[in-house]
Amino acid sequence: SSWWKNVEPAPKDPILGVTEAFLADPSPDKVNVGVGAYRDDNGKPVVLDCVREAERRIAGTSFMEYLPMGGSVKMVEETLKLAYGDNSEFIKDKRIAAVQSLSGTGACRLFADFQTRFNPGSQIYIPVPTWSNHHNIWRDAQVPQKTYHYYHPETKGLDFKGLMDDVKNAPEGSFFLLHACAHNPTGVDPTEEQWREISQLFKAKNHFAFFDMAYQGFASGDPARDAKSIRIFLEDGHHIGISQSYAKNMGLYGQRVGCLSVLCENEKQAVTVKSQLQQLARPMYSNPPLHGAQIVSTILGDPELKSLWLKEVKIMADRIIGMRTTLRESLEKLGSPLSWEHVTKQIGMFCYSGLTPEQVDRLTSEYHIYMTRNGRISMAGVTTGNVGYLANAIHEVTK
Ligand SMILES: Cc1[nH+]cc(COP(=O)(O)O)c(CN[C@@H](CCC(=O)O)C(=O)O)c1O
Numbered sequence: 001s002s003w004w005k006n007v008e009p010a011p012k013d014p015i016l017g018v019t020e021a022f023l024a025d026p027s028p029d030k031v032n033v034g035v036g037a038y039r040d041d042n043g044k045p046v047v048l049d050c051v052r053e054a055e056r057r058i059a060g061t062s063f064m065e066y067l068p069m070g071g072s073v074k075m076v077e078e079t080l081k082l083a084y085g086d087n088s089e090f091i092k093d094k095r096i097a098a099v100q101s102l103s104g105t106g107a108c109r110l111f112a113d114f115q116t117r118f119n120p121g122s123q124i125y126i127p128v129p130t131w132s133n134h135h136n137i138w139r140d141a142q143v144p145q146k147t148y149h150y151y152h153p154e155t156k157g158l159d160f161k162g163l164m165d166d167v168k169n170a171p172e173g174s175f176f177l178l179h180a181c182a183h184n185p186t187g188v189d190p191t192e193e194q195w196r197e198i199s200q201l202f203k204a205k206n207h208f209a210f211f212d213m214a215y216q217g218f219a220s221g222d223p224a225r226d227a228k229s230i231r232i233f234l235e236d237g238h239h240i241g242i243s244q245s246y247a248k249n250m251g252l253y254g255q256r257v258g259c260l261s262v263l264c265e266n267e268k269q270a271v272t273v274k275s276q277l278q279q280l281a282r283p284m285y286s287n288p289p290l291h292g293a294q295i296v297s298t299i300l301g302d303p304e305l306k307s308l309w310l311k312e313v314k315i316m317a318d319r320i321i322g323m324r325t326t327l328r329e330s331l332e333k334l335g336s337p338l339s340w341e342h343v344t345k346q347i348g349m350f351c352y353s354g355l356t357p358e359q360v361d362r363l364t365s366e367y368h369i370y371m372t373r374n375g376r377i378s379m380a381g382v383t384t385g386n387v388g389y390l391a392n393a394i395h396e397v398t399k
Pocket residue numbers: 015016034035036037102103104105106131133179184212214245246247253258
């Protein structure tokens with residue numbers, strides 16, 4: 001008898017399933033604004049010049065040895081500077097336990113497993129809505145999930161009051177998942193002033209903040225600016241966790257390069273925590289991939305390549321910001337009865353359009369336009385070539 005006759009088909013992934021459907025569509029008009037992967041104005045994936053140059057420099061220069069369980073020390077060092085600041089006292093005092101991770105997903109999962117092992121019984125408060133895979137990650141790590149108000153459908157902005165009430169009403173010392181910038185899927189971020197209030201309330205409640213920063217540099221075009229929420233929490237003395245990823249801001253999607261860091265009380269605790277993070281990684285994947293880490297270390301370790309990267313990440317962010325304006329203006333020119341102000345007010349890779357699942361289904365069936373059913377538009381998929389077609393289709397299904 002078959003060993004696996006009880007296995008049921010897994011549900012289609014709400015995001016990656018859209019990519020599969022798009023690829024299967026033979027229509028020449030098809031448009032993919034589903035997965036959050038950057039495309040240039042010709043709709044093509046981009047390999048940054050700084051990445052190509054880094055590859056040239058590392059080609060044939062090193063062996064293919066195992067990295068340590070904690071990954072590339074150099075890459076992690078450079079990565080911490082991006083999140084905590086070049087002159088961070090926490091880096092100087094060696095208070096940060098950090099390991100290279102399998103991109104942002106891997107950093108979130110490693111943290112979730114660490115949380116359940118060393119804070120058994122703790123829960124995680126996850127924003128509504130959030131990146132769909134967050135639920136899978138903490139579910140598989142056996143961390144019970146709670147939710148907190150985040151998005152305000154009527155204003156298509158932040159439900160700040162709802163968020164603060166949930167933070168206030170959560171039990172002392174609760175774990176919260178926060179998007180550091182460019183919230184996925186809503187594109188709605190707290191203002192700097194709101195972040196300060198959130199940080200103060202977290203302090204009063206002794207909550208733990210875990211920041212998922214998957215888009216640093218992609219929101220405003222300036223990595224330092226996009227880390228403002230984290231810097232505020234650090235200034236207020238929070239011992240936070242951070243997941244970092246180079247998938248989008250360096251275009252290293254398939255290289256799976258990221259970093260998990262946990263700010264500890266002191267160097268001794270950081271050494272201890274790092275040893276346990278490595279202990280979790282060893283049976284999961286043993287040690288992380290080499291190539292992407294070498295690319296990142298080469299870029300961030302060379303002032304010339306780093307400034308080229310900063311230029312290129314700003315170009316990507318600016319193209320997206322430009323498409324927001326064009327899409328909104330196109331919809332307004334078509335005489336849409338709806339307000340599309342949120343398209344330009346939201347930030348980062350995604351626009352939370354407000355389209356209903358039924359309207360999204362019509363966009364796909366009638367116009368071969370692919371987006372997640374929550375109405376999230378990956379603005380990176382919008383180009384000067386397809387923005388008119390997209391706006392017209394959205395107008396047709398919403399008028
Ligand atoms: C908030 C967030 N956190 C972590 C990740 C993980 O990225 P990575 O570094 O590659 O593991 C993503 C990618 N989410 C986009 C990419 C596709 C995916 O779902 O994964 C997306 O939402 O389209 C996020 O949007």
